Amino acid sequence: MACAWDFQFRVLLLGNSGVGKTSLLRWYTDGQFSESTGQTVGVDFCSRVEELESGIKIRLQFWDTAGQERYRAVTRSYYRNAAGVILLFDLTARSSFESIMEWYQEVRDRTRPHPLLFLLLGAKSDLREQRVITREDGQRLADNLRAPYLETSARTGSNVSAALSLLCRELLKAAREERPQMEHWSGECLAVEEDKAKQRNGCAC
Numbered sequence: 091m092a093c094a095w096d097f098q099f100r101v102l103l104l105g106n107s108g109v110g111k112t113s114l115l116r117w118y119t120d121g122q123f124s125e126s127t128g129q130t131v132g133v134d135f136c137s138r139v140e141e142l143e144s145g146i147k148i149r150l151q152f153w154d155t156a157g158q159e160r161y162r163a164v165t166r167s168y169y170r171n172a173a174g175v176i177l178l179f180d181l182t183a184r185s186s187f188e189s190i191m192e193w194y195q196e197v198r199d200r201t202r203p204h205p206l207l208f209l210l211l212g213a214k215s216d217l218r219e220q221r222v223i224t225r226e227d228g229q230r231l232a233d234n235l236r237a238p239y240l241e242t243s244a245r246t247g248s249n250v251s252a253a254l255s256l257l258c259r260e261l262l263k264a265a266r267e268e269r270p271q272m273e274h275w276s277g278e279c280l281a282v283e284e285d286k287a288k289q290r291n292g293c294a295c
Contacts, residue, residue, distance in 0.1 A: 105178035110213040113244035208237035216243040
């Protein structure tokens, strides 16, 4: 069957439990913020189609992974075939910031030699008086990871769309550089594992 998009990219969200991965995706896909989303169990699925250029549609397929250690065996199985990774930490929780390198190393070890694009995000930027990680701290870590860095808030929506659009543009750029003939690809859809995730209004997060 013909696809409704030209490119599809799997994007992983990695970070400690409670940093706001689900809230970030819910704002991006639904434009809503929920005070309580509950903990992700295993992996949840979301998707959204972006049209960055006239006539070029990109489907971002998000896999929202649980941050708890007891779910790692499940979430690691989804690292394969990822094109991009969002590393998310809580600006008000130093432990989540200090765990980023561990998340980064884990996904790199399990996906080599497959190249990945990384995006580092600091969440809960609206909690200015509670933050313990400075913008300079975040930028230094991003420089070490060779990744773009943005600070976001799912409560206010600040930089959420900008961050995901940035990742989308970088993924599209990388795909064109690797396979320029795919720029106007309109072949058959690739099978995805949506049936393994509970879906609600196009988003299981």
